[in-house]
Amino acid sequence: MAQKKPAGNGPYDAIIVGAGIAGCTLAWELARRGIRPVVLEQNWIAAESSGRNTGTLLGGPQTEVVELLDACAAIYEELADGPVPFEFARIGQLLVSATDEALERGAEIPGRMETVGHRVERVSGETLARDHPRLKLNVAGGFFVDRAWTLEPMGATHAFAHAAREAGAEFRTGCRVVQVHSRGGKVEGVLTDDGIIAADMVFLANGGWTGELMRRVVGDGPLPALPFTAGRGWLIQFGPLGFDLPWIMEELTWPDQEELGRRMALGRLSDVADQCDDLPAVEALCLNPMRGGDARMGASIQPAFRDLVRNTDMPARIAGRAMRLIGAMEGPRVQNVYPGNRPMVSDGLPVAGRSPIEGLYIHGGMGSIGMHAAPATARWLAEAVVSGDGNPGKPWLVPGRFPGWA
Numbered sequence: 449m450a451q452k453k454p455a456g457n458g459p460y461d462a463i464i465v466g467a468g469i470a471g472c473t474l475a476w477e478l479a480r481r482g483i484r485p486v487v488l489e490q491n492w493i494a495a496e497s498s499g500r501n502t503g504t505l506l507g508g509p510q511t512e513v514v515e516l517l518d519a520c521a522a523i524y525e526e527l528a529d530g531p532v533p534f535e536f537a538r539i540g541q542l543l544v545s546a547t548d549e550a551l552e553r554g555a556e557i558p559g560r561m562e563t564v565g566h567r568v569e570r571v572s573g574e575t576l577a578r579d580h581p582r583l584k585l586n587v588a589g590g591f592f593v594d595r596a597w598t599l600e601p602m603g604a605t606h607a608f609a610h611a612a613r614e615a616g617a618e619f620r621t622g623c624r625v626v627q628v629h630s631r632g633g634k635v636e637g638v639l640t641d642d643g644i645i646a647a648d649m650v651f652l653a654n655g656g657w658t659g660e661l662m663r664r665v666v667g668d669g670p671l672p673a674l675p676f677t678a679g680r681g682w683l684i685q686f687g688p689l690g691f692d693l694p695w696i697m698e699e700l701t702w703p704d705q706e707e708l709g710r711r712m713a714l715g716r717l718s719d720v721a722d723q724c725d726d727l728p729a730v731e732a733l734c735l736n737p738m739r740g741g742d743a744r745m746g747a748s749i750q751p752a753f754r755d756l757v758r759n760t761d762m763p764a765r766i767a768g769r770a771m772r773l774i775g776a777m778e779g780p781r782v783q784n785v786y787p788g789n790r791p792m793v794s795d796g797l798p799v800a801g802r803s804p805i806e807g808l809y810i811h812g813g814m815g816s817i818g819m820h821a822a823p824a825t826a827r828w829l830a831e832a833v834v835s836g837d838g839n840p841g842k843p844w845l846v847p848g849r850f851p852g853w854a
């Protein structure tokens with residue numbers, strides 16, 4: 449593996465802001481390439497979206513999403529038998545619709561999934577009900593998709609953090625980065641609530657707060673804006689299911705990344721005026737039977753004003769939906785119900801690459817697929833930093849795809 453050690457004055461070669469999946473995967477990839485990073489996290493590891501998501505890696509109708517899926521599954525395999533367990537396993541995926549009309553309308557998505565390399569098999573509601581009577585399914589029909597993975601997201605994020613520490617990374621939790629310093633077009637370090645920390649490289653991997661910190665690049669900044677928004681979602685966490693569910697079940701109403709990004713964009717005041725809590729941008733059941741025997745269920749997405757909890761009736765809507773579609777879901781005990789924010793950009797795909805300031809990089813915009821994307825985007829970014837120009841060779845990933853960043 450290529451090694452690179454920039455000549456810096458401080459104890460660290462690189463600062464990573466944020467210890468979610470984006471920051472922890474990057475810490476591992478940099479540290480194992482001989483770069484010594486410190487990860488600065490204002491709360492604790494996996495405190496935000498990375499510790500509170502459904503834990504699914506699912507196929508999709510976009511080639512980029514499939515490329516990320518397969519690359520990430522292979523990277524998780526590298527850590528799956530390591531010292532931090534995270535219940536990683538391959539599992540089936542079943543896309544369903546409640547009515548014949550919705551099934552016909554939604555069939556376009558599995559059709560597109562086939563064209564990007566998934567094997568898809570149609571199944572009728574009668575066949576599902578006959579073969580799985582304990583589930584008490586009430587669906588018009590669906591599509592089996594050949595590959596998906598389940599994991600426990602808090603454990604997965606910690607598995608990367610542990611591997612990063614073993615490779616030489618340091619983590620400081622309870623340490624908030626206030627601003628990023630640059631001079632003469634080159635990054636110099638960051639200001640935290642505990643003082644200044646110097647390094648020749650700074651990586652912004654702080655999820656839903658990335659846009660704010662980009663505004664706080666001082667000296668040569670601020671950076672040109674990227675179209676960051678947040679997609680609020682709600683999760684219901686169950687104890688043991690008490691029955692066997694052989695697939696991650698998802699409703700066909702969940703759109704592709706591009707459409708998600710579009711629906712999350714908060715452009716002008718009229719978009720804010722249009723925000724109504726009773727009109728979720730997407731509402732679709734997604735049930736993940738975790739390998740620990742329990743389960744997580746979502747899903748909804750709504751443009752979010754980051755710090756304000758809205759759409760508080762979403763858990764009720766998701767619960768009602770689940771009971772209509774899967775009668776057996778009335779049985780398991782609910783353990784917790786909570787919201788989270790997906791850090792998104794307007795095309796729904798992640799962002800990884802260099803900024804106009806030398807040594808300053810972005811790793812974010814993970815959207816609804818952060819668990820499914822960050823291990824691969826971190827690897828590609830670290831490779832590009834060590835032996836390239838700092839931009840992974842994938843135009844759909846780099847910040848330069850947005851105006852003002854070319």
Ligand SMILES: Cc1cc2nc3c(=O)[nH]c(=O)nc-3n(C[C@H](O)[C@H](O)[C@H](O)COP(=O)(O)OP(=O)(O)OC[C@H]3O[C@@H](n4cnc5c(N)ncnc54)[C@H](O)[C@@H]3O)c2cc1C
Pocket residue numbers: 465466467468469470471488489490491492493494495496497498499500501502503504505623624625626653654655656657661679680681682683746787788789790791812813814815816817818819820821
């Ligand atoms: C309800 C829900 C369900 C989801 N389900 C899935 C799923 O099934 N599969 C999937 O792949 N993805 C899913 N996601 C998306 C996934 O959770 C996110 O894409 C991913 O966790 C984002 O990771 P991140 O590291 O970019 O951000 P985060 O996990 O939010 O981490 C960013 C970190 O930066 C820290 N931070 C911020 N600002 C500062 C600062 N100034 N100084 C220091 N630290 C700072 C924060 O405290 C935080 O810990 C879901 C999301 C939600 C909300």
